[in-house]
Amino acid sequence: MNAQTRARIATGAAFGLFIAVSHAAGFNPGISIGRNARTFLMDMIMVLPCAFILIGLFESWVDRERIERHLGAAAGIKGHLWAIALASLAVGGLIVALPVGYSLHKKGASPAVIYTFLGAAAVCRFPMVLFEASFLGIGFTLARMAVALPLVLVFSGLLARLTAGGAGLFRDVKP
């Protein structure tokens, strides 16, 4: 266990203690923050086990050659369309999308396609879109996606070009 992990455990414990003391002392801001944390954490705890099991299954069953062919640099616009389709099935926001992006990267997807995936995961995740349409109307959702999705494609190409010189995406993640 390194110092960073220890610091994190200490932070988490201090936060938990703060919430517990707030409850005991009737300190309303603390109670309210605790409620926020619980909502957020429950949301994650429900989604994360499934998400990461699916990531694991994806990495062990899908061969690199297939991903490289469909999502690699040579795949062209079709690679981006696959990335959007995949992103629409995503759950859990960036906390899940980034590890999925890493899996895609390991299997040979191009940086531009990964940027499209990450962008599209913010724009057209299916559960999110359903929710949005039911509260804000289908017109709102369609108008938003009609503008945002093409922009995601434009920006993913631009981002890939702007970051092409460096050491590359995911270089600090241990394999």
Added chain:
Amino acid sequence: MVALYIITGICLLASLIADRGRTAEALKIAWKRFSAVGPYLVDITILASVLIYFLPAGDLARRLSGKKSLALGSALAIAAGAIALIPGLVAFPLCGSLVKQGVPYTIVAGFSTSLMMVGLVTFPLERKMLGTRAALLRNAAGLAMAVATTIAIGIVYGEIRP
């Protein structure tokens, strides 16, 4: 949510039947991928819950919707969305109630789009995964897209006249 569990269960079962060794390997990978992200969950949870307390999005947007300036209101809504991290399950009902209370669609769009496309709270995680430069550029792009989408929604709903 139930569908997610059913799908995962079916995939896992199919994998187990097809190849036990591979399934074990898959679970090992699942744990490894989670452990890269897991520690950040502590920071993200604390930051998100404290920020939502100090920045009650609904309250803020309601105040912004005063007739003064749609541009200023939208800009602040975009900033609030970029800072906050709220699950969609909570955010969209909130947006729906804001619209019902007469908050312009433009402002609601500013908040919801930047909430999804820009992430200050998740930035440390993103930085670790993508590198500083890519994470910065990606969030800047997200901000630009959120602004463009907000303006487009304003035009579609007749709140901004070009």
